[in-house]
């Protein structure tokens with residue numbers, strides 16, 4: 239018998255093409271997602287060297303970062319954005335890579351459409367020139383972000399040069415209390431680990447509270463692995479995973495489904511497999527979370543207060559906290575619930591899926607967005623948008639005063655026209671609260687979709703549990 | 707890719723933790739389809755105000771550091787996105803070497819693809835180099851990649867660790883893709899095996 243292996247070890251071992259003496263491996267990449275921002279220089283590199291993609295059929299491309307989330311029939315106003323989107327379309331046509339056009343109903347955020355189409359499957363290696371590729375780890379696939387040079391490397395060779403990561407297991411025991419969602423779990427995890435706590439590791443999430451999550455919730459958790467510095471996040475595939483995958487357009491068809499399923503069932507970590515690092519949390523102790531600062535580790539419970547830099551562990555952290563509070567225009571010691579918001583953003587690859595929208599609709603029904611607050615809802619894909627509309631969610635949103643928009647990355651990073659003005663404060667379901675992330679001088683508080691809806695209705699950060 | 711052998715240059719101090727990729731190069735500069743010309747966006751929000759006017763005092767804009775090619779920075783440098791625009795912007799501004807106690811994984815990896823040497827050192831040594839870097843135009847360090855050694859302005863030396871494969875590629879300016887394509891037969895063999903074992907993966 240071979241030694242017990244983790245889920246990561248199994249996926250890694252089965253993708254090694256060759257191994258050097260120093261442990262560096264050439265690993266095979268099964269799937270490659272491509273978007274407009276990190277790919278143009280890679281295609282240019284192929285052209286300059288006269289190379290061709292090795293397996294264009296293993297790639298899937300879509301424009302998401304730059305696309306407008308208002309009526310698209312007029313095209314893209316911003317010239318640079320338009321050129322970037324057109325360049326992607328042209329590169330895909332030239333090199334034979336499947337591409338979902340801006341008008342295609344399947345268009346959406348790259349990390350939403352992969353799972354939606356069944357492009358993302360358990361046991362695979364998946365890469366994309368985008369750090370939130372970790373999202374796909376929710377299926378028990380090894381998925382991680384790469385730079386543009388590596389995008390070119392994957393296009394040309396269908397492989398990457400890598401060293402194995404260290405194994406970390408984060409176990410969330412117990413049941414999450416009512417009102418506490420996947421987003422709150424991952425924010426609590428990042429708060430505990432710190433933004434560099436996962437560096438060099440692939441994190442496997444385990445425990446009762448993780449098992450209980452839907453695929454949507456698991457994607458939310460894995461999405462933000464990178465915010466804890468981890469290379470990738472993983473959740474072992476189980477019946478929840480198989481039910482989600484079955485019948486998707488690119489999933490294995492009848493005939494192959496049974497053998498795929500049999501293989502996927504061998505993937506979970508063996509009993510007795512060991513991890514380089516273990517972390518445990520108790521879900522019962524987790525409240526709805528919000529961030530107060532400019533790093534995703536700056537997390538407080540909704541019932542809490544903005545912390546005092548004097549409590550920081552060292553000088554560097556103290557200076558960072560001080561700078562954060564100034565940037566965020568907050569005082570140490572103030573109640574988190576007293577923080578007023580100007581904008582609310584619901585969407586992104588963290589929380590732009592149908593389940594997130596349903597949560598918001600439940601809370602929005604029969605209520606109104608507070609006067610003076612602009613609250614936008616941006617579905618993660620055209621299919622999410624259609625489904626929401628079929629379920630009548632759009633009517634609830636519009637009735638309550640939310641702004642219902644077209645799919646894309648939108649104000650998650652504000653590369654298109656959706657951005658905060660200097661000094662504006664936003665409750666956002668996205669994943670990064672860095673300075674200027676949602677617009678220069680903009681102030682971001684990361685929250686779950688339910689908490690974002692609560693903030694929109696109250697006009698300040700508020701406890702979703704009080705809405706009942 | 708340009709080779710990296712030895713570098714003798716001014717080191718600029720950047721004593722902040724968690725310098726993220728949005729800080730290194732904000733999103734408005736990601737719309738380019740070229741690799742060059744990104745220096746104008748480097749640390750943009752720390753260097754320019756809302757109207758695009760230069761702010762006073764950012765370290766790389768001070769006369770003593772205008773030609774700096776080395777950065778000494780706080781922990782977790784380069785966290786955030788995978789955008790290679792971050793190392794491209796640094797390179798475009800002449801930076802060839804960054805020293806910190808830790809780097810985010812993707813950024814660290816991206817540096818090597820662009821001939822930039824990221825060096826990880828223990829905190830005391832980074833603090834020492836940070837002090838050296840505060841000496842303005844006298845903050846000249848010599849980085850010798852072959853010897854894996856940094857020589858300070860007073861002649862003291864510090865050794866650093868580095869993965870031998872990455873070192874080899876950097877010293878010789880090697881293109882990863884060409885190296886990998888030499889193993890094309892192994893990739894062919896892998897694909898043949900996979901087609902047997904996991905036929906559902908054929909796109």
Ligand code: SF4
Pocket residue numbers: 302303347348349368370586587588646647650651668669
């Ligand atoms: S939604 Fe945000 S985090 Fe996700 S891919 Fe788009 S920009 Fe990146």
